Amino acid sequence: METKRLIVPLALVGLTLGVVSVSQGAKPSDDPEGDRVVRGFQIAPVHLTLRNRDRNLVGLGSYIVNAQAGCNDCHTNPSYAPGHDPYLGQPKQVNVAGYLAGGRAFGPIISRNITPDEHGLPAGLTLAEFKKVMRTGHDPDDPGELLQVMPWPVFQDMTDQDLRAIYEYLRSIPSLDSPYTEP
Ligand code: HEC
Numbered sequence: 008m009e010t011k012r013l014i015v016p017l018a019l020v021g022l023t024l025g026v027v028s029v030s031q032g033a034k035p036s037d038d039p040e041g042d043r044v045v046r047g048f049q050i051a052p053v054h055l056t057l058r059n060r061d062r063n064l065v066g067l068g069s070y071i072v073n074a075q076a077g078c079n080d081c082h083t084n085p086s087y088a089p090g091h092d093p094y095l096g097q098p099k100q101v102n103v104a105g106y107l108a109g110g111r112a113f114g115p116i117i118s119r120n121i122t123p124d125e126h127g128l129p130a131g132l133t134l135a136e137f138k139k140v141m142r143t144g145h146d147p148d149d150p151g152e153l154l155q156v157m158p159w160p161v162f163q164d165m166t167d168q169d170l171r172a173i174y175e176y177l178r179s180i181p182s183l184d185s186p187y188t189e190p
Pocket residue numbers: 071072076077078079080081082113116117118119121130131132137140146147148153154155156157158162173
């Protein structure tokens with residue numbers, strides 16, 4: 008009886024120690040971001056300008072933008088090319104002609120053009136300004152107002168490197184005119 012009572016807790020302790028030692032003993036990946044950088048380049052739907060760019064950041068940024076954060080779903084209008092809308096069961100192809108140029112309406116709120124402006128700045132924002140938008144939701148076009156559709160309360164928890172990667176990627180995509188005019 009006594010022994011049986013002991014065996015269970017001991018087994019549990021053993022199990023816990025085992026788990027801890029396995030996770031401590033697990034070899035860290037040599038390059039944890041490497042796979043994401045490679046995949047990022049594979050899935051970028053548009054031609055990228057890579058001169059004077061940090062390529063690892065561009066690849067990582069593409070991965071975050073295209074495989075994780077869904078920027079295209081809100082910032083491209085329509086999001087998919089004609090005949091290539093996955094929601095209609097068609098083979099997926101992003102609408103390259105309007106990629107991240109904004110124009111999608113959410114009630115009265117319209118998503119913005121986040122492609123590089125004539126100075127090469129994504130959405131016309133410097134890196135510091137871009138990080139501020141992503142971390143605080145303060146509307147750069149309307150000081151004092153908070154962005155109401157943009158999921159900045161989610162994005163604000165990204166690492167500094169992830170935000171820099173998104174910015175470096177957005178700096179590398181084609182510049183497009185906005186499909187709409189500001190009211
Ligand atoms: C759920 C839809 C949605 C998603 C997803 C989304 N956005 Fe937005 N974003 C918007 C809308 C709409 C606005 C404009 C106003 C608002 O939200 O009130 C905006 C505004 C912005 C702005 C401010 C631009 C400016 O100068 O005024 C930036 C920068 C931006 N988004 C970047 C991104 C990036 C980068 C991603 C992906 C990591 C992303 N957004 C994902 C909907 C979205």
